[in-house]
Amino acid sequence: MPEEILNDISHRRYNPLRGSWLLVSPHRTKRPWQGQQESPSKITLPEYDPSCYLCPGNKRAQGDVNPKYENTFVFVNDYSAVKESQAEYTQGGDPSDLSNLLLRAAPVTGKCYVLTFSSSHNLTLADLTPAQILPVINLWTQIYASHLSPSNPLSSIPLNLPAPTQTIEKPSAQYTWMQIFENKGAAMGCSNPHPHGQIWTTTGLPEEPAAELQQLIKYRREHEGGNLLEDYVKVEIEKKERIVFENAGFLVVCPWWAVWPFEVMVVSKKHKRALVDLSVEERSDFAEAVAEVTRRYDNLFETSFPYSSGIHQAPLEGTEEEINASHFHMHFYPPLLRSATVRKFLVGYELMAEPQRDITPEQAAKRLREDCGGELYRKHL
Amino acid sequence: MPEEILNDISHRRYNPLRGSWLLVSPHRTKRPWQGQQESPSKITLPEYDPSCYLCPGNKRAQGDVNPKYENTFVFVNDYSAVKESQAEYTQGGDPSDLSNLLLRAAPVTGKCYVLTFSSSHNLTLADLTPAQILPVINLWTQIYASHLSPSNPLSSIPLNLPAPTQTIEKPSAQYTWMQIFENKGAAMGCSNPHPHGQIWTTTGLPEEPAAELQQLIKYRREHEGGNLLEDYVKVEIEKKERIVFENAGFLVVCPWWAVWPFEVMVVSKKHKRALVDLSVEERSDFAEAVAEVTRRYDNLFETSFPYSSGIHQAPLEGTEEEINASHFHMHFYPPLLRSATVRKFLVGYELMAEPQRDITPEQAAKRLREDCGGELYRKHL
Ligand SMILES: O=P(O)(O)O[C@H]1O[C@H](CO)[C@@H](O)[C@H](O)[C@H]1O
Ligand SMILES: O=P(O)(O)O[C@H]1O[C@H](CO)[C@@H](O)[C@H](O)[C@H]1O
Numbered sequence: 001m002p003e004e005i006l007n008d009i010s011h012r013r014y015n016p017l018r019g020s021w022l023l024v025s026p027h028r029t030k031r032p033w034q035g036q037q038e039s040p041s042k043i044t045l046p047e048y049d050p051s052c053y054l055c056p057g058n059k060r061a062q063g064d065v066n067p068k069y070e071n072t073f074v075f076v077n078d079y080s081a082v083k084e085s086q087a088e089y090t091q092g093g094d095p096s097d098l099s100n101l102l103l104r105a106a107p108v109t110g111k112c113y114v115l116t117f118s119s120s121h122n123l124t125l126a127d128l129t130p131a132q133i134l135p136v137i138n139l140w141t142q143i144y145a146s147h148l149s150p151s152n153p154l155s156s157i158p159l160n161l162p163a164p165t166q167t168i169e170k171p172s173a174q175y176t177w178m179q180i181f182e183n184k185g186a187a188m189g190c191s192n193p194h195p196h197g198q199i200w201t202t203t204g205l206p207e208e209p210a211a212e213l214q215q216l217i218k219y220r221r222e223h224e225g226g227n228l229l230e231d232y233v234k235v236e237i238e239k240k241e242r243i244v245f246e247n248a249g250f251l252v253v254c255p256w257w258a259v260w261p262f263e264v265m266v267v268s269k270k271h272k273r274a275l276v277d278l279s280v281e282e283r284s285d286f287a288e289a290v291a292e293v294t295r296r297y298d299n300l301f302e303t304s305f306p307y308s309s310g311i312h313q314a315p316l317e318g319t320e321e322e323i324n325a326s327h328f329h330m331h332f333y334p335p336l337l338r339s340a341t342v343r344k345f346l347v348g349y350e351l352m353a354e355p356q357r358d359i360t361p362e363q364a365a366k367r368l369r370e371d372c373g374g375e376l377y378r379k380h381l
Numbered sequence: 382m383p384e385e386i387l388n389d390i391s392h393r394r395y396n397p398l399r400g401s402w403l404l405v406s407p408h409r410t411k412r413p414w415q416g417q418q419e420s421p422s423k424i425t426l427p428e429y430d431p432s433c434y435l436c437p438g439n440k441r442a443q444g445d446v447n448p449k450y451e452n453t454f455v456f457v458n459d460y461s462a463v464k465e466s467q468a469e470y471t472q473g474g475d476p477s478d479l480s481n482l483l484l485r486a487a488p489v490t491g492k493c494y495v496l497t498f499s500s501s502h503n504l505t506l507a508d509l510t511p512a513q514i515l516p517v518i519n520l521w522t523q524i525y526a527s528h529l530s531p532s533n534p535l536s537s538i539p540l541n542l543p544a545p546t547q548t549i550e551k552p553s554a555q556y557t558w559m560q561i562f563e564n565k566g567a568a569m570g571c572s573n574p575h576p577h578g579q580i581w582t583t584t585g586l587p588e589e590p591a592a593e594l595q596q597l598i599k600y601r602r603e604h605e606g607g608n609l610l611e612d613y614v615k616v617e618i619e620k621k622e623r624i625v626f627e628n629a630g631f632l633v634v635c636p637w638w639a640v641w642p643f644e645v646m647v648v649s650k651k652h653k654r655a656l657v658d659l660s661v662e663e664r665s666d667f668a669e670a671v672a673e674v675t676r677r678y679d680n681l682f683e684t685s686f687p688y689s690s691g692i693h694q695a696p697l698e699g700t701e702e703e704i705n706a707s708h709f710h711m712h713f714y715p716p717l718l719r720s721a722t723v724r725k726f727l728v729g730y731e732l733m734a735e736p737q738r739d740i741t742p743e744q745a746a747k748r749l750r751e752d753c754g755g756e757l758y759r760k761h762l
Pocket of ligand 1 (some may be wrong): 345346350356
């Protein structure tokens with residue numbers, strides 16, 4: 001391994017997927033920590049909580065009643081950040097006027113969903129088997145497909161999904177981006193432990209996917225149609241040192257450029273543009289990869305491991321080049337650093353100057369790969 | 382006010398200083414919060430804590446003993462993220478090899494300082510008068526000046542500083558960037574309540590200042606030498622609605638493009654490139670502006686308000702265009718949203734897609750301007 005020295009010296013690493021740098025200071029974990037302690041979440045929740053707005057049969061904040069669903073259930077967020085209809089707005093005024101140049105705004109519409117992963121209040125993805133995670137992936141696929149623009153080449157792919165448990169209403173307008181994500185744990189702003197994720201769909205391409213798309217397109221142009229993440233997967237499989245888990249369809253890796261201490265990327269080995277590009281087997285492989293990540297996370301510090309995760313894939317509407325340059329992957333950003341109670345804070349230097357991490361991605365991958373496999377720790381308790 | 386409607390609809394705002402967009406969803410604060418509660422920091426700390434590694438006369442982790450200093454004291458961080466000397470490293474290998482292209486690293490050296498704001502363990506910047514904050518600003522200026530490259534036109538400016546209380550050792554190499562910052566409060570990763578800030582100085586220009594510099598230079602080229610932030614200050618003074626405080630030298634504003642709920646920018650009204658460009662009066666004006674921000678923050682929710690703050694100014698070394706396009710300003714990023722215990726989490730959507738805020742900067746500015754002036758709330762307790 002030529003990079004042994006990188007365990008000892010401060011260095012910057014380049015993230016070719018975002019086109020940005022971060023600072024790595026591997027010796028920093030030696031400092032004592034007297035700051036904030038996270039409270040590990042209680043693992044003794046009831047299976048059903050009558051006051052939970054996500055449990056089957058319960059009434060939600062705005063009066064709607066959840067059906068007695070079995071695995072998954074999706075509904076429009078009662079406190080949506082973007083809405084399908086709102087008052088019209090176009091920024092007026094003389095564009096050469098400084099105030100119009102420096103105070104720019106544009107309207108956004110869209111649709112926000114909440115989606116449960118299980119009917120049980122006290123489970124998380126880490127508790128579920130791949131077969132139990134599959135309905136979530138199928139539902140994500142169904143929702144993504146139903147929001148695709150008819151002009152998107154992805155819209156004509158046959159899905160081979162099992163019969164859906166819910167019909168998804170067509171959105172009232174064509175949106176550009178669908179962000180599928182989960183905030184897990186109080187440390188990551190989650191306010192309800194019932195296993196669930198969110199989907200925010202908007203006009204306009206948000207900053208992060210736009211930055212990635214730009215890099216992916218640039219790489220394709222410079223490498224005769226080659227795909228950055230496909231090439232990256234090859235390099236990682238050859239190097240081995242950052243791999244956490246792999247199966248036929250997916251690689252789970254602590255990326256070379258990881259910012260969060262135990263950050264992981266789940267990436268399709270072949271060039272898949274979006275959920276709808278996955279075959280039935282690949283959807284199962286993806287479910288297994290998600291199960292491996294979340295169970296290994298919980299095993300690491302024997303706690304319900306907080307994180308934010310999110311899927312990056314092709315936009316719902318875009319140029320052919322944008323659709324075809326996209327490469328399906330899922331990011332996991334977990335804050336814990338040393339134990340169930342000591343997290344990494346991405347604060348002063350990180351916000352003002354540049355992201356900074358304390359352990360190397362190689363050290364993180366080694367622990368997740370070698371020490372965290374096997375049964376979920378809670379099963380033995 | 383033509384933008385009244387922006388209080389009601391979801392929209393994106395453009396940040397011309399970073400060249401990026403954010404999502405504003407003003408109606409989102411209506412949702413109930415059942416998530417994490419921050420623990421407000423104890424305000425009954427002792428004036429001297431024998432176990433604090435920053436109090437005068439105390440021994441630090443690596444054995445050094447602090448002098449019995451009066452106001453400020455600066456020393457090299459015992460757990461520096463970057464160091465002046467480390468093993469040499471240059472990435473080798475064939476650059477056309479994919480692994481060298483996708484796994485890029487570069488060494489970083491530099492110097493990290495810790496700097497106390499007061500000898501009293503139980504004070505914060507909010508407790509200090511402008512005259513008591515001035516020594517901090519003078520020390521920042523002294524440290525910045527002593528790290529400037531001799532080829533930097535800023536290095537020959539006479540400083541008119543009072544006699545320094547400490548001599549600052551010359552760094553062993555010429556660094557490019559100096560990041561002055563503070564993490565205040567446990568919610569922002571601070572592990573010691575003794576009032577202090579940090580300075581990290583590095584080879585290479587970090588991501589955030591690099592992005593700002595690029596935007597500032599672009600604006601100058603497109604506007605015949607005009608300065609983006611000077612023009613922005615004029616617009617805000619005319620509009621009034623985002624101003625928190627102003628004096629002759631500085632404007633305190635909730636920027637149009639603020640991400641954090643009560644984010645504030647302290648910006649020099651005239652084009653000042655760095656701390657060394659400030660006159661004696663302007664340093665006092667800056668001290669007053671910092672006192673106003675921190676006191677108003679504490680008054681907002683009657684708590685010791687957590688934040689990360691940082692100064693952006695000219696690089697220590699750079700092209701003439703880079704030095705002259707720089708505009709001195711200080712960012713404050715505070716997480717609290719609704720009360721002393723409920724913060725904003727910038728998590729799933731924000732990390733995966735784009736920053737998102739719930740109240741408008743105009744609403745935030747109005748509260749900080751109209752409801753938070755006057756004495757520090759703790760004085761009446
Ligand atoms: O240097 P400190 O105060 O120990 O550490 C704090 O500030 C650093 C710089 O923003 C962060 O990297 C750390 O995560 C945070 O805990
Ligand atoms: O929508 P929720 O779960 O109420 O809210 C959570 O996720 C959102 C999207 O990442 C964030 O904007 C909120 O700050 C966070 O508390």
